[in-house]
Amino acid sequence: MKKFSNTGGVGLIHFAGLEPVVESLSRYIDVLEIEPQASWFKESLESDSFIIDQRITSFLRDCPQPKIFHGVGFPIGGTILPHATHFKTLQEHAHILQPLYISEHLSFNKYTDAAGTIHQANFLLPPVQNEQGITAAVRNIRYYKEQIDLPFAFETGTNYLHPQPGEIPDGEFVARIAEESDSYILLDLHNLLANEKNGRQKVRDFIKQLPLERVIEIHLAGGMYYKDYYLDAHSAISSTELFDLSREIIRMLPALQNIIFEMLPENLNRTISMTDIEKQLIEMHTLWDVRGSASKQTQLQRPISDCTNTITPQHWEYTLGSILNNHAEENELTKALVSDAGTRIIQDLVFEFRASAILGSLKMTCRLIKLSIGSKNFDALLREYCATHPSDLFIFASAERFAKYLSTLNLKIPHLKTLLEFELASSYTYIDGKTRTVNFNCDPFILIESLVNYKKPVLANRVEAIYAVDIQPDDVYQKSKPLMQYNTVLHT
Numbered sequence: 001m002k003k004f005s006n007t008g009g010v011g012l013i014h015f016a017g018l019e020p021v022v023e024s025l026s027r028y029i030d031v032l033e034i035e036p037q038a039s040w041f042k043e044s045l046e047s048d049s050f051i052i053d054q055r056i057t058s059f060l061r062d063c064p065q066p067k068i069f070h071g072v073g074f075p076i077g078g079t080i081l082p083h084a085t086h087f088k089t090l091q092e093h094a095h096i097l098q099p100l101y102i103s104e105h106l107s108f109n110k111y112t113d114a115a116g117t118i119h120q121a122n123f124l125l126p127p128v129q130n131e132q133g134i135t136a137a138v139r140n141i142r143y144y145k146e147q148i149d150l151p152f153a154f155e156t157g158t159n160y161l162h163p164q165p166g167e168i169p170d171g172e173f174v175a176r177i178a179e180e181s182d183s184y185i186l187l188d189l190h191n192l193l194a195n196e197k198n199g200r201q202k203v204r205d206f207i208k209q210l211p212l213e214r215v216i217e218i219h220l221a222g223g224m225y226y227k228d229y230y231l232d233a234h235s236a237i238s239s240t241e242l243f244d245l246s247r248e249i250i251r252m253l254p255a256l257q258n259i260i261f262e263m264l265p266e267n268l269n270r271t272i273s274m275t276d277i278e279k280q281l282i283e284m285h286t287l288w289d290v291r292g293s294a295s296k297q298t299q300l301q302r303p304i305s306d307c308t309n310t311i312t313p314q315h316w317e318y319t320l321g322s323i324l325n326n327h328a329e330e331n332e333l334t335k336a337l338v339s340d341a342g343t344r345i346i347q348d349l350v351f352e353f354r355a356s357a358i359l360g361s362l363k364m365t366c367r368l369i370k371l372s373i374g375s376k377n378f379d380a381l382l383r384e385y386c387a388t389h390p391s392d393l394f395i396f397a398s399a400e401r402f403a404k405y406l407s408t409l410n411l412k413i414p415h416l417k418t419l420l421e422f423e424l425a426s427s428y429t430y431i432d433g434k435t436r437t438v439n440f441n442c443d444p445f446i447l448i449e450s451l452v453n454y455k456k457p458v459l460a461n462r463v464e465a466i467y468a469v470d471i472q473p474d475d476v477y478q479k480s481k482p483l484m485q486y487n488t489v490l491h492t
């Protein structure tokens, strides 16, 4: 295993929008975790090449803390290996930010159908926990490690599904993969607590099965209940229950490098205040102080469970993925998964992710449609779209695909076409820094002001263009217009 020179500490995952947190609470932040793909753009809908957002990258480069990378979008728990262009951009990004190590999720998010076509599931899904699942993950990790010259850890995931018949227990599955691929472990204690609350293995039993000397990082977060399930929603600070559990476990970890807090930027000043984050970080420092204080040399001989589950990873990935994308075929596994209430939770979450990607990147367009056809009809339109169109991993690609769909609907909403053109042009300008001009046949200021105030615009729609609006890169970078705020990759 590759070693580190890091002295480690407490930190948080940075997303665009969390800059005020990083700046004002810098004294509590020893390290910054970065999801590199969250600041990449796909060159086009068809392309597999990426562009790095230089503005976010230079902000991060100028932060004094050491960085660590946490991959998102290309997890290592499945049978499909990441594309070579992913590693090319990842290496380029690592060259700029010099992370101390990199981690990825022990999940899958794409699957192959019988014709060999690869589909996105747009969710970090749990791999099948059997011998073949271990082989697939180990192969994927070995490939990943060959492509990037950094110490590597994989993260323990959330799993809303019931345990499958004859599967390997959660902790043992993770332990076997870590040992067989010679990897470090990123232990997400909030994920594990969610799994326990939702009926999977108890966290303390999970920990007993782990090679604790391989755990180099802890993730902490807060969640919420939804339809009797506890969600890993990153919507709150950590509960006392999670802190108490973490204190007990962190004492047992001899090689811990970092404890990281995860939150979504849209929750800042909504469900999580700056004071909340300060309290969270202070409490995490008290956890950091007890790291390894009760660690013992663990014995390497752990019993291996008798695994009778023989579902192939390809069949598992295809079945679960195709249920989420509404094109599942009838078979025994489909029947079993459809009857699992956890599958319905995942379906709801996938819809939420897809809808929020569209609403977040085509804000004013969506608002105009909603005000014109009503919220109920707009919701039905979004559901119909998500049920019948493939999803994209990258948010702007999702917006482009939805824009194409809208153009086929003939909605007859005044100004819709121009507004859509304007929003797409603004995001192209954000990506490539080129000035663009969009012609309006109404007063764009009145149009946009109405929408900002959630009012249906009442404007004459003239035949000829009467305003030419220049979209300057500085406007979209500083978000000085009320329209634009682009993140890229869908985050789960």
Ligand SMILES: [Fe+2]
Pocket (backbone or CB within 6 Å): 155, 188, 219, 262
């Ligand atoms: Fe995590």
